[in-house]
Amino acid sequence: MRESRTTFRVRFGETDMAGIVFYPNFFAYFDLATQALFAGGPVDLPAQMKSGGFGFPIVESGAKFLAPLFYDDEITIVTTVAELRARSLRVEHAVHRGDVLCATGFETRVHGRKKTDGSGVEVTPIPPELTSWLSGSTPA
Amino acid sequence: MRESRTTFRVRFGETDMAGIVFYPNFFAYFDLATQALFAGGPVDLPAQMKSGGFGFPIVESGAKFLAPLFYDDEITIVTTVAELRARSLRVEHAVHRGDVLCATGFETRVHGRKKTDGSGVEVTPIPPELTSWLSGSTPA
Amino acid sequence: MRESRTTFRVRFGETDMAGIVFYPNFFAYFDLATQALFAGGPVDLPAQMKSGGFGFPIVESGAKFLAPLFYDDEITIVTTVAELRARSLRVEHAVHRGDVLCATGFETRVHGRKKTDGSGVEVTPIPPELTSWLSGSTPA
Amino acid sequence: MRESRTTFRVRFGETDMAGIVFYPNFFAYFDLATQALFAGGPVDLPAQMKSGGFGFPIVESGAKFLAPLFYDDEITIVTTVAELRARSLRVEHAVHRGDVLCATGFETRVHGRKKTDGSGVEVTPIPPELTSWLSGSTPA
Numbered sequence: 001m002r003e004s005r006t007t008f009r010v011r012f013g014e015t016d017m018a019g020i021v022f023y024p025n026f027f028a029y030f031d032l033a034t035q036a037l038f039a040g041g042p043v044d045l046p047a048q049m050k051s052g053g054f055g056f057p058i059v060e061s062g063a064k065f066l067a068p069l070f071y072d073d074e075i076t077i078v079t080t081v082a083e084l085r086a087r088s089l090r091v092e093h094a095v096h097r098g099d100v101l102c103a104t105g106f107e108t109r110v111h112g113r114k115k116t117d118g119s120g121v122e123v124t125p126i127p128p129e130l131t132s133w134l135s136g137s138t139p140a
Numbered sequence: 141m142r143e144s145r146t147t148f149r150v151r152f153g154e155t156d157m158a159g160i161v162f163y164p165n166f167f168a169y170f171d172l173a174t175q176a177l178f179a180g181g182p183v184d185l186p187a188q189m190k191s192g193g194f195g196f197p198i199v200e201s202g203a204k205f206l207a208p209l210f211y212d213d214e215i216t217i218v219t220t221v222a223e224l225r226a227r228s229l230r231v232e233h234a235v236h237r238g239d240v241l242c243a244t245g246f247e248t249r250v251h252g253r254k255k256t257d258g259s260g261v262e263v264t265p266i267p268p269e270l271t272s273w274l275s276g277s278t279p280a
Numbered sequence: 281m282r283e284s285r286t287t288f289r290v291r292f293g294e295t296d297m298a299g300i301v302f303y304p305n306f307f308a309y310f311d312l313a314t315q316a317l318f319a320g321g322p323v324d325l326p327a328q329m330k331s332g333g334f335g336f337p338i339v340e341s342g343a344k345f346l347a348p349l350f351y352d353d354e355i356t357i358v359t360t361v362a363e364l365r366a367r368s369l370r371v372e373h374a375v376h377r378g379d380v381l382c383a384t385g386f387e388t389r390v391h392g393r394k395k396t397d398g399s400g401v402e403v404t405p406i407p408p409e410l411t412s413w414l415s416g417s418t419p420a
Numbered sequence: 421m422r423e424s425r426t427t428f429r430v431r432f433g434e435t436d437m438a439g440i441v442f443y444p445n446f447f448a449y450f451d452l453a454t455q456a457l458f459a460g461g462p463v464d465l466p467a468q469m470k471s472g473g474f475g476f477p478i479v480e481s482g483a484k485f486l487a488p489l490f491y492d493d494e495i496t497i498v499t500t501v502a503e504l505r506a507r508s509l510r511v512e513h514a515v516h517r518g519d520v521l522c523a524t525g526f527e528t529r530v531h532g533r534k535k536t537d538g539s540g541v542e543v544t545p546i547p548p549e550l551t552s553w554l555s556g557s558t559p560a
């Protein structure tokens with residue numbers, strides 16, 4: 001299955017008065033890492049989302065916080081496609097600072113877009129070329 | 141000119157590792173206070189913005205930071221319409237914690253919406269009933 | 281077990297380009313709701329945290345997203361103490377907009393504070409009066 | 421005077437329901453760019469701030485918003501030391517997306533740290549080696 005690595009530094013504004021990263025920002029990091037995973041693939045999701053097309057809305061997420069993150073820490077998120085279904089996928093994230101595993105987490109997302117009549121989300125199969133790429137069957 | 145007061149408490153997640161509110165959040169407070177100002181008026185801006193109608197995009201903003209804000213501080217923002225033009229307005233904000241004036245700031249906003257062809261913002265006159273209300277000529 | 285309700289409106293800045301609340305903000309709402317739960321109790325946690333004392337650092341969190349939240353939605357979070365142990369607790373959150381259950385989630389938190397030598401978190405038993413209050417044995 | 425360039429991409433979570441970057445995030449970008457300016461210099465400010473030492477608290481900031489920023493835009497912030505005084509400095513920021521100047525802004529910051537008795541900020545002269553570096557008298 002496809003895997004990606006995203007490396008960046010913790011921003012000052014992502015910390016809180018406890019001196020560590022405010023925990024909801026770990027999920028913002030997960031979102032960032034998932035976008036980075038897709039950025040390597042065959043579909044231009046940002047362009048598609050800007051024009052009202054399909055994206056991957058979240059349906060479930062969770063995290064375990066093992067060690068705090070501090071301002072200016074360089075972290076690497078290893079993101080792996082853990083489950084790939086017709087209309088959804090589960091990605092797993094591991095947040096590393098050097099040798100320390102600081103957090104693990106997951107996101108379950110569906111392939112969908114907002115209905116034009118505002119009645120909710122239209123869920124639809126992940127296109128074959130994207131499925132193939134996410135499964136690792138096609139080269140990066 | 142119209143004036144409004146918005147009172148709320150500083151959230152934990154709005155602080156940073158220095159133990160005080162991260163300064164960009166003062167501008168998020170200003171945005172909140174400006175939305176609260178309009179919420180008292182004759183136009184349902186949230187509904188209008190959700191349907192792609194007119195809103196008040198920002199063109200300039202600034203702030204002076206006089207005293208830090210801490211988690212759980214109860215603050216009141218006094219927001220005043222300082223200038224009212226055909227297509228724009230300037231609102232001024234004063235952030236108070238009890239007797240302490242913690243920050244002052246302003247926002248200049250135009251009355252507009254995104255062009256459907258994506259080429260930018262269409263700026264248009266503020267509707268008369270809203271101008272009248274913002275000027276304080278009509279009762280709150 | 282203790283339960284609390286927290287009601288507020290979705291802020292404009294909490295939405296994203298999909299027109300709905302950016303999912304990490306649900307966890308910021310959970311944090312807010314947990315702080316509100318404790319605010320009703322016998323310990324002044326904000327004061328304690330400001331002076332470097334004990335708080336409730338997060339160790340695990342998760343959420344299911346059932347319906348999107350929109351700008352200006354009035355939401356109520358029902359927060360319940362689901363498990364109460366000597367040094368930790370699990371709170372569960374349900375996010376309601378009127379009759380619609382929009383999300384459910386949980387947080388597992390330990391009672392602790394940063395060690396003064398910077399080597400991590402010192403975990404310690406939850407004080408009896410707080411345990412008693414969280415269990416609902418003492419009146420709100 | 422010292423100048424630095426910071427390049428990064430707009431994150432999905434930094435946008436709002438208008439489809440563009442929520443304006444307070446421009447100030448978060450300015451903060452990021454100022455930290456990046458200092459990162460090239462002779463003082464390890466993140467380490468100093470973590471240990472309760474001196475930093476550069478903000479006293480004033482402002483911005484003009486010339487063109488919106490969108491998700492995934494690659495932007496470069498050019499940050500320049502515009503004024504350098506004994507105890508404060510003013511940096512100016514220009515946010516570019518390719519050939520388009522999207523925003524300009526400034527920050528005025530003092531050299532200081534929180535007093536240990538909690539009574540406010542102790543402002544002190546910028547150390548000579550940092551002044552020299554900020555003025556561009558010493559090589560990058």
